[in-house]
Amino acid sequence: MKKYNAYLIDLDGTMYRGAERIEEAVHFVKAIQKKNIRYLFVTNNSSRRPDQIAEKLISFDIPATPELVFTSSMAAANYIADQKKDAAIYMIGEEGLQHALQEKQFTFIEENPDYVVVGIDRDLTYEKLAKGCLGIRNGATFLSTNADIAIPTERGLLPGNGALTSVFSVSTGVNPIFIGKPESIIMEQALRVLGANKEETLMVGDNYDTDIAAGMSAGIDTLLVHTGVTSKEKLTEYEAQPTYVVDSLSAWIDKI
Amino acid sequence: MKKYNAYLIDLDGTMYRGAERIEEAVHFVKAIQKKNIRYLFVTNNSSRRPDQIAEKLISFDIPATPELVFTSSMAAANYIADQKKDAAIYMIGEEGLQHALQEKQFTFIEENPDYVVVGIDRDLTYEKLAKGCLGIRNGATFLSTNADIAIPTERGLLPGNGALTSVFSVSTGVNPIFIGKPESIIMEQALRVLGANKEETLMVGDNYDTDIAAGMSAGIDTLLVHTGVTSKEKLTEYEAQPTYVVDSLSAWIDKI
Known part of the structure; x- marks a missing residue:
């Protein structure tokens, strides 16, 4: 199985569910970090600053810093800066x-x-x-x-x-x-922040319509995890399937 | 030419333009009133009470009372009252x-x-x-x-x-x-308030997409007046034409 050099990781439904911890997510990110693989949290949340989001992740024991968080607001700001x-x-x-x-x-x-x-x-x-x-x-x-x-x-x-x-x-x-997922704009900005190309990167998320669709539209391989909004049953309704599907991120740790 | 026993009359663009008087509209309503023909002002404006709207009409010398004003808010209230x-x-x-x-x-x-x-x-x-x-x-x-x-x-x-x-x-x-124009709901409510049937009623307005479309959808004859939003040029783009078209309401006075 292909090994990825970079991970783009969704937050709600993937790293936590609202205020609820997802234990397997903690182990997943720690395993990525241990192998010195680059990662970036990519969120449609436009209302919070990256330091606030990092703080929430840390409160769940997920390794995070403000520099590891990329929001749709930051992608919008980058998009405008490129133009004017x-x-x-x-x-x-x-x-x-x-x-x-x-x-x-x-x-x-x-x-x-x-x-x-x-x-x-x-x-x-x-x-x-x-x-x-x-x-x-x-x-x-x-x-x-x-x-x-x-x-x-x-x-x-x-x-x-x-x-x-x-x-x-x-x-x-x-x-x-x-700007945000499922658009490719945020994904292309995120790759640039991460310094990674799309071939070496995996997009991880729970939501087919945003996370997986964004990965597909940017030409990035995708991993759907069933800890959030897209159920197994729902997933069967889509013609284009994610590159990989797991019930929880613990099933992916030995593939990192 | 057919004579109508009842008139449904639009406000902005037909009776006035914002704060601007439309002189011919004043003569038109006075001619209707003089012949003791029933009329009702029908407006999509939901924000004002009928007494406030009547006051504005009176300030332009247009014969009006609160009972002669029917708003989309009143039509919504009637619609609900019919159901529950x-x-x-x-x-x-x-x-x-x-x-x-x-x-x-x-x-x-x-x-x-x-x-x-x-x-x-x-x-x-x-x-x-x-x-x-x-x-x-x-x-x-x-x-x-x-x-x-x-x-x-x-x-x-x-x-x-x-x-x-x-x-x-x-x-x-x-x-x-x-509820409001171009829907037929407000027109049917307005006919009920006026105590008129659709065959004897004429809908008068300046806006094809709301006034004329509402008349058509309720099966009421329509008179488009070019004192508001729908220009002669614009009108040619529509397949279904109003029953009558005039440049100003003064051209209709001898047909009342």
């Missing part, structure tokens, strides 16, 4: 997105931005929606960190960033450039 | 929608409602979106006052209720029952 280093941005989002854009020293403005960037924003207001729509109608490039339609919470499924993003696309008729 | 007189409702909307639902003495609740009703809400919050999504996922019937994607304002086109509504439909996968 001094971009003026109107942002709708939380701390994670703001931090990622600040790191690139973009200008934040409310009128006539070069980019309107949308991430989950639980302080959303109509005025933010209005400013975003006006910006897009005035020609700003419209980015959205991710298309997730719902967020699992203790209260149930709350609106995700893909649902909030639809306000802008429905109102203006302009479709956004989505 | 003691409905428990979670409402996202402004004064007009709240007033219309209160008139029917529905109960307002935030959890496990029978209906989630969405109208334009410029005090929208993420929490309102969350409660609406949870209600719909728990089985509430999902109504939206209207599908208008944008609102013309002095600042430009701001997000309309159809754009806000998409958050719920995208997140939950449940499509709303739209």
Whole structure:
């Protein structure tokens, strides 16, 4: 069996389930680390800073540092930096997105931005929606960190960033450039951060529609683990199958 | 030419343009009133109470009373009352929608409602979106006052209720029952309020996609007036044409 030199690893459903520890995930990451294999956590979560996410992983005893975390917000910031280093941005989002854009020293403005960037924003207001729509109608490039339609919470499924993003696309008729999984943009950015090429890399995740689809669309081999959203039964409905499938990540440790 | 016993009349673009008077509209409504012909103003506007709308019409010298105004909020309230007189409702909307639902003495609740009703809400919050999504996922019937994607304002086109509504439909996968034009629901309610049947009624409006389409879908003859959004050039793109077309409502006065 092929050995991989680099791992891209999903978080929720793969490394933990909300506040719940996944024991096999801890052993999996420790085994990767022990062999000095490169890895990067890749998440659609746009609301948190990488240090906050690393802290959560460490609390589960998973080896992590902020440099090992790559969010859809960071991928959005990299994407813009590639196009226009001094971009003026109107942002709708939380701390994670703001931090990622600040790191690139973009200008934040409310009128006539070069980019309107949308991430989950639980302080959303109509005025933010209005400013975003006006910006897009005035020609700003419209980015959205991710298309997730719902967020699992203790209260149930709350609106995700893909649902909030639809306000802008429905109102203006302009479709956004989505950055996060299943898009290949975040994967290509992640490979660059990791300094790896796609042939030597394995994408690991629990969600066919985001993690596995992202790997496939970027031409990266994929490992689906059944500890999260995509069940065995559900998986049979898809024509294109992941490169590998395991019930838990403990089944992969001797293949690292 | 056929004489009509009842008129359903659109507001913005037909009776006025925003804050701008349309002189011919004043003469048109006065001519209808003089002949003792029944009429009702029918608007997708869900945010205002009928007395507020009547006041605006009167300020333009157009004969109006609150009883002559029928909004998408009132049509939504009537629609629910037909189904469940003691409905428990979670409402996202402004004064007009709240007033219309209160008139029917529905109960307002935030959890496990029978209906989630969405109208334009410029005090929208993420929490309102969350409660609406949870209600719909728990089985509430999902109504939206209207599908208008944008609102013309002095600042430009701001997000309309159809754009806000998409958050719920995208997140939950449940499509709303739209009440306002171009749906036939508001037209059937309006005919009932007016006590008229469709054969004797003419729908008058400036917008093909809402006013004329609503008339057609309800089986009511239509009069398109080119004082608003649908230009002569635009009208040629539609296969199904209005029953009548005039440049301004003064051209219709001798046909009343």
